[in-house]
Amino acid sequence: MVAMTQIEKDAALIAELGGPAKVAELLSYADGGVQRVFNWTVRGIPSAIKLERPDLFLRDFPAFRKQQKQTAKA
Numbered sequence: 001m002v003a004m005t006q007i008e009k010d011a012a013l014i015a016e017l018g019g020p021a022k023v024a025e026l027l028s029y030a031d032g033g034v035q036r037v038f039n040w041t042v043r044g045i046p047s048a049i050k051l052e053r054p055d056l057f058l059r060d061f062p063a064f065r066k067q068q069k070q071t072a073k074a
């Protein structure tokens with residue numbers, strides 16, 4: 001079995017979230033937003049975007065899951 005590259009993981013995540021149009025909508029991107037998100041399926045999701053929206057892009061990151069659990073308890 002071959003491990004997925006980060007770009008492949010990002011592309012799979014975008015597909016899981018509903019595709020470039022849905023992700024652009026979730027991010028409130030207007031004109032050109034769909035193309036911008038589609039480009040991420042080839043280039044990868046920029047780190048700054050992942051950090052701005054960890055609820056979408058870092059859901060499987062252990063530190064984010066821990067933070068979510070602590071927030072839910074409060």
